[in-house]
Amino acid sequence: MPRPWSAAARRLRQLKGVKRKPPEPIRRWKMVRGDSVEVLAGKDKGKQGKLIDIDRKLNRVFVQGLNTHLKYTPPRDDYKGGYIASEAPLHYSKVALVDPADMKRARIGYQYRGDGEKVRVSNRTGTMIPKPLESKERRDFKTRNAYKEGPKDTRPDDVQTRTYRPSLLSFEEEILSQVKPKG
Template sequence: MAEKKKSVSIKKGDTVKVIAGKDKGAEGRVIQVLREEQRVIVEGVNRVKRHTKVVNQGGRAGTTGGIITAEAPIHVSNVMLVEGGGVTRIGFRRDEVTKRRPDGSTYKAERSVRISRKTGKEI
């Protein structure tokens, strides 16, 4: 039996607020979504320092050493979407749309849209 793909309702580019952890209360834009691990990387949140060594690759230019600060992933359960000045949960609604086939005929189909649980508006 095939494994079910894990879904994450937070998308790249969303503005989120951290609701738990050391950066609680911080807001930032989602840079990357790691769907399999159910984690997101948020701009300016959960910053970690990495100490790297100088690497020379046989006379070619290698990497420079030093202390690099970067964002680490945070679990999606620790963030909420910011919408209209406050945070909201995310829901889904199925909208019926009319699509057109290459031969010109039309048919009815459904598409899934994200909605704000607080306001009911499409995100």
């Protein structure tokens, strides 16, 4: 802790109010969820794992079982609480894709196949790196087969019933036509 009258303390006071802007997001990601990657830096350097999540806004990735830290969860109703190992994020530049041909890290490029499909290719061996099936699954909504209809859902036959009748009358004329005359 620097002395309050020192230059270091003055710099710390100035930096406390400064908010850092988020990093510039990457436009073209070459990695997708489910890819095999190798960690290039940190305590798990050289280990390989599978990408379980990608944060595209902050340029961070989560590798399954690697770069873990202990996270405390407090006790709740039926859970006694304790420490749980969870994956910490890694910067995208600290991981590299693994070439499926020789299971070594590789730089990749893109090529077009004969049918016009764009595929990822290892620059070193020239083998194609297919995108895993997990990358095509969306995690922000349920699939139609897994969805269970509830009491507040609109039934399909109610959707087809016609409830609006268009007319050329104004709102006032429509109201007056619905009122029954007295007498």
